[in-house]
Amino acid sequence: MDAHFANQDAQSKQYIEGGGEMKINKYIVPDTLHEAYTLLTNTNAAIIGGGLFLKMNDKEIDFGIDLSELNLSFIVDKEDSVEIGSYTTLRDIETNEIIKSMFNGVINNTCSEIYSIQVRNMATIGGSICGKFGFSDIITALCSLDTYLEFYNIGRMSINEYLKLGNIKDILLKIIIMKQPIAKGSFKSMRLTSTDFAILNVCCTKAENNFNIIVGARPGTPIRAKKCEGFLGSLLIIEPSDIEKAAEIASDEVEFGSDMKGSKDYRKGLCKTLVKRALLEVIK
Amino acid sequence: MIINVFINGCEKSFNIKDHEMLIDVLRNNGYLSVKRSCDTSSCGICTVHVDDKPILSCSYLAARANGKKITTVEGLQDEVRELANFIVAEGTEQCGFCSPSLAMTVIAMKKELRNPTEDDIRNYLVGNTCRCSGFQGHMRAIKKYMGVE
Numbered sequence: 001m002d003a004h005f006a007n008q009d010a011q012s013k014q015y016i017e018g019g020g021e022m023k024i025n026k027y028i029v030p031d032t033l034h035e036a037y038t039l040l041t042n043t044n045a046a047i048i049g050g051g052l053f054l055k056m057n058d059k060e061i062d063f064g065i066d067l068s069e070l071n072l073s074f075i076v077d078k079e080d081s082v083e084i085g086s087y088t089t090l091r092d093i094e095t096n097e098i099i100k101s102m103f104n105g106v107i108n109n110t111c112s113e114i115y116s117i118q119v120r121n122m123a124t125i126g127g128s129i130c131g132k133f134g135f136s137d138i139i140t141a142l143c144s145l146d147t148y149l150e151f152y153n154i155g156r157m158s159i160n161e162y163l164k165l166g167n168i169k170d171i172l173l174k175i176i177i178m179k180q181p182i183a184k185g186s187f188k189s190m191r192l193t194s195t196d197f198a199i200l201n202v203c204c205t206k207a208e209n210n211f212n213i214i215v216g217a218r219p220g221t222p223i224r225a226k227k228c229e230g231f232l233g234s235l236l237i238i239e240p241s242d243i244e245k246a247a248e249i250a251s252d253e254v255e256f257g258s259d260m261k262g263s264k265d266y267r268k269g270l271c272k273t274l275v276k277r278a279l280l281e282v283i284k
Numbered sequence: 285m286i287i288n289v290f291i292n293g294c295e296k297s298f299n300i301k302d303h304e305m306l307i308d309v310l311r312n313n314g315y316l317s318v319k320r321s322c323d324t325s326s327c328g329i330c331t332v333h334v335d336d337k338p339i340l341s342c343s344y345l346a347a348r349a350n351g352k353k354i355t356t357v358e359g360l361q362d363e364v365r366e367l368a369n370f371i372v373a374e375g376t377e378q379c380g381f382c383s384p385s386l387a388m389t390v391i392a393m394k395k396e397l398r399n400p401t402e403d404d405i406r407n408y409l410v411g412n413t414c415r416c417s418g419f420q421g422h423m424r425a426i427k428k429y430m431g432v433e
Contacts, residue, residue: 024303027347052325052343066348116411119325121337194410
């Protein structure tokens with residue numbers, strides 16, 4: 001298991017077994033983004049999103065920064081995109097009609113699979129993204145779309161670029177999802193119980209003849225199955241046998257790992273089934 | 285730090301540690317309907333309402349509740365009594381430990397969902413655990429409470 005998977009496994013293990021409780025010496029609610037950013041970059045501080053992971057590590061921080069007074073909870077429908085504030089809860093996203101109209105509700109459907117109503121009323125999309133958790137369902141779904149992140153200091157970048165970066169000290173302001181005409185999406189996952197982390201998750205989107213196929217919780221952060229996408233993009237007409245072959249290509253090209261939730265081989269087998277099911281939905 | 289909250293319609297001030305969780309503040313101040321179980325946001329037993337939305341008090345920083353409206357079972361006696369009558373009629377109550385949290389979630393569900401299906405109800409309640417029962421009696425009671433066939 002490579003170092004990347006080892007880190008993701010450690011996160012899952014800590015969550016399940018409990019890692020203590022983060023100690024916050026001072027809880028701050030800044031009035032301005034500048035104040036928040038200065039604190040974040042010049043002190044031993046962390047931004048508190050939904051706060052659900054505070055109990056899962058025993059770090060001590062001098063400042064816990066709460067951004068709730070900075071108007072970062074919003075969903076705005078623009079002409080070519082939808083913008084979601086980083087402090088918007090997953091439940092607000094799940095129930096939003098504007099987002100339901102995009103990619104036949106793939107983002108809403110993804111959110112609805114995450115844990116429980118209570119957790120989704122607390123968890124923020126910003127916290128979910130910035131944690132870069134390997135088991136994250138919402139990151140997988142966002143990677144399958146044309147998604148950008150806008151930060152206070154470094155500005156805008158695609159979510160895929162962000163996932164490749166190391167840890168950065170910046171404030172995520174909003175998530176921008178570009179609209180695409182006649183687009184469909186499907187999110188599939190396998191988990192032991194409905195409130196558990198996914199053993200594997202997959203999100204497929206199709207806009208005109210372009211496919212995006214993302215495999216996550218591998219147990220690493222999501223990656224694209226580019227060969228699979230290329231195969232589907234080369235076909236004029238897609239037959240059922242092509243779907244079978246595409247799913248096989250995806251499961252062969254993606255790198256999997258083993259952890260307490262499942263073995264590498266099990267994930268590989270799951271990938272083929274989940275990709276197939278997702279593709280069958282988006283080509284209807 | 286001092287936080288000012290509205291608990292069950294009353295304005296209260298508490299002196300808390302900055303990293304203290306809401307469950308500790310509530311229980312230390314007499315709101316004993318709020319139970320602690322898994323302490324890792326898995327079981328739902330600690331469910332309370334913040335600004336009328338069900339959340340997990342074991343994982344919600346008390347500092348974050350500053351200025352907000354908090355509701356526990358103690359503040360919903362009429363609604364809880366109505367639901368309890370349905371639960372008792374189905375003979376579904378056993379140890380009762382999960383009941384306050386289930387009541388909180390069901391009451392929130394009734395305010396939020398219109399004409400839910402049985403699946404909608406199951407999905408809404410997926411974060412509430414009962415170790416004693418198989419949920420069948422609860423489902424019968426809750427469906428009757430929600431007016432669902």
